[in-house]
Amino acid sequence: MTSSSPKVALVTGAARGIGLATAKRFLAEGWRVALLDIEGALLESAVAALKTPGNTLALTCDVSNAEGVAVAIAAINQRFGRLDALVNNAGVAVFAPVLETPDADWSRIMAVNLTGPFLCTKAAAPLMREHGGGAIVNITSISAVRASTLRAAYGTSKAGLAHLTKQLAVELASVGIRVNAVAPGPVETAMAKAVHTPEIRADYHDAIPLNRYGLEGELAEAIFFLCSDRASYITGQILAVDGGFDAAGIGLPTLRGQRRNG
16 A cells, blocks of 8 residues: 555445535545445445446445444455545434424434444544544534424434534544534435425525525535645534525525515
């Protein structure tokens, strides 16, 4: 293994959406990418569609399972011999009123969204350290900083991940690993298209200064930047990629002179 070997990234939750867009962004820059997802068949078809078998590795794994994560990291080491970036993107969401949120749903959301990045980081950091360090990007959410209805479990898990990001940044700096997070606002993903009604979409447009949903590729750009050498002095930060959603207060639609039809 020479120092000139192509860099390697691991992206979790990579079978679709932001994860898959991020994997494509790394590949476009000449990186090799391990794509990990719990949905094996969907992952295999996504990786096949990339048509870069020499630079990709599909790993079926539940990020909340420590043994499975360890096996995945070992497979990356065996195949590529190094790891330079980890994108903790895998996540689950169940939206329900707090009094109607089953205990099992709470536990599963915490296991995947918070424990998963913890386990992946613990397993990946030693391999990163062997080659001088690297970068970790956790995908939190604007729900980590702005409370909303139906998100007691999801928002709390993402808020925990935001703080874990800072804890990891402080501790792993000594081994050359930077840790940051990207907090997406509403993004045009398949999940959003399925669950956001026209009324919800209109509400979001009213609340977002840029007046639109983000694109998966726009999230991938921010994630890749934080993993790249261009972000070499950035660690412990939460970057909102949200069209200004978190920055805005009340009154935006009125200021625009917009009125909702009906």
